[in-house]
Amino acid sequence: MTKPLIEVSGLYKVFGNTPEKVMPKVKEGLSKNEILDQTGHTVGLKDINLHINRGEIFVIMGLSGSGKSTLIRHFNRLIDPTEGQILVEGTDVMKLSPKELQEFRRHKMSMVFQRFGLLPHRKVIDNVAYGLEIQNVDKNTRLEKATEWLDTVGLKGYEDQYPSQLSGGQQQRVGLARALCTDAEILLMDEAFSALDPLIRSEMQDQLAELQEKLHKTIIFITHDLDEALRLGDRIAILKDGVLVQQGTPDDILLNPADDYVEAFVKDVNRARALNVETVMQPPAMRITAETINDALAQMKKSAHDYGYHITDEGYQGVITQDSLEEAVNGNSSQEIGDHLYEDVPVISPDSAIEEVLTESIASDYSLPVVDEDGNLKGSLEREAVADIFSDKEEETEEEKSDDDSDKESDSDKK
Ligand SMILES: Nc1ncnc2c1ncn2[C@@H]1O[C@H](COP(=O)(O)OP(=O)(O)O)[C@@H](O)[C@H]1O
Ligand SMILES: [Mg+2]
Structure with a gap:
């Protein structure tokens, strides 16, 4: 196992004049509001505990005021914790000397800000080169690198413009190029795309995902938008009032929201678009591996199923029903299974979004065979599983409510 790049343990941050004195109350479990009132x-x-792996996009999500910026600012020690530890590559950031901290901030992490944070009186190229300038990299080298990165983010030709001459999306590309130009391994992006129009924002998300395929940076990405989190995140951590309420992969979060707060985010998302076939499929209920009709029928009869997926050395062949086998037996039963026995059932790919296979899945009498590029049967997609994606999982939510003091909903009849 490789060690995580960043490890946060038992992290508390209380803002105010004497945070240490307030800590006992925080630990007793008083709410954020009670602490503020008292x-x-x-x-x-x-009490934040999490780790971030090298090379992943780790998304921190939550409503405004939930503590996202506070958390990310601990990573490069713009904020000191009231209690707890932050290790970056095993180094406790609280133990860095001022000089080490300066080095760390210049070389290890770079930040992309929501409001772009560009220097208005500097040309685009000099904005991009800025991080290298404070690293005392010589002028030719830094201009060369800055030109390359501008090209990478699609802004070739804009070198000598000033930030105000660019659109919002272009300015944020400059911000991104600037962060990438320092070669820092960790990118901190605090609502970097939140100020952009939806269309531009979506383009920026694509561009970041594309860049990441090549660069394999460790990206810590803050957003209040679940769609964005799902699109970009390898893993997602959800904050509420300073507490980490859930962390997991996008699928974990979509399929098993930890509480009403997460559920509220998830409700707005088009799950059919966000989930792929592989996540929702089951192992194939019935594989028929026999070569002859007779053997296939025997295999089928031993099972509780009335149809199955025929597999040979060459992979998936087709769906066969017990009925058609029985009919065929009346003819020559030692005959090999042939094309005429297969039902007309579409094959789907594990990588497809549920949305793409929705019509086929609902129209089919059989669970659709999920077949990979090499022709192997990976699973089957049940109609019920697809339908479940669209249900609100009411039962589950109600069960959970009984161990929860929430009185928001009238139907939580606790005793
Ligand atoms: N410097 C500060 N002084 C006092 N309170 C702060 C300070 N910074 C943040 N807070 C409070 O901490 C909480 C988390 O804020 P923040 O991390 O900015 O949330 P987010 O980035 O998720 O919107 C909020 O209640 C905010 O008011
Ligand atoms: Mg913030």
């Missing part, structure tokens, strides 16, 4: 202190973060 002490005038604000709980920014409460």
Whole structure:
């Protein structure tokens, strides 16, 4: 196992004059509001434990005020914790000397800001080269690198413009090029795309995903938007009032939202677009491996199924029903299974979004065979599983409510 790049443990941040004095109340479990009322202190973060792996896009999501910026600012020590530890490559960032900290900020991490944070009186090229300038890289080298990165983000030819001459999307590309230009391994992106129009924003998301395929940076990406989180995140952590309420892969979050707060985010998402076939499929219920009709029928009769997926050395062949086998037996039963026995059932790919196979799945009498590029049967997609994606999972939510003090919903009849 490789060690995580960043490890956060037992992290607390309380804002106010005497945070240490307030800590006992925080640990007792008083709410953020109670602490504020009683002490005038604000709980920014409460007992955060997480790790971030090298090369992943780790998304931190939550509503405004939930502590996202506070958390990300701990990583490069723009904020000191009230309690807890942050290790970056095993180094405790609290133990860095001022000089080491400066080095760390210049070389290890770079930040992309929501409001782009460009220097208005500098040309685009000099904005991009800025990080190298403070690293004392010589002028030719830094201009050369900056030109390359501008090209990479699609802004070739804009070198001598000033930021105000560019659109919002272009300015944020400059911000991105600037962050990438330092070669820092870790990119911190605090709502970097939130100020952009939806269409531009979506383009930026695509571009970041595309860049990441080549660069394999470690990207810590903050957003309040679940669609964006699902699109970009390898893993997602969800904050509420300074508490980490859930972390997991996009599929974990979509399929098993931890509480009403996460559920509320998830409700708005088109799950059929966000989930792919592989996530929703089951192992194939019935594989028929026999070569002759007789053997196939025997195999089928031993099972509880009335149809199955015929597999040979060459992979998936087709769907066969017990009925058609029985009919065929009346003819020559030692005959090999042939094309005429297969039902007319479409084959789907594990990588397709559920949305793409929705019509076929609902129209088919059989669970659709999921077949990979090499022709192997990977699973089958049940109509019920597809239907479940669209249900709100009411039962589950109600069960969960009984161990929850929430009185928001009238139907939570606790005793
Ligand atoms: N410097 C500060 N002083 C006092 N309270 C702060 C400070 N920074 C953040 N907070 C409070 O901490 C909480 C988390 O804020 P923040 O991390 O900015 O949230 P987010 O980025 O998720 O919108 C909020 O209640 C905010 O008011
Ligand atoms: Mg913020």
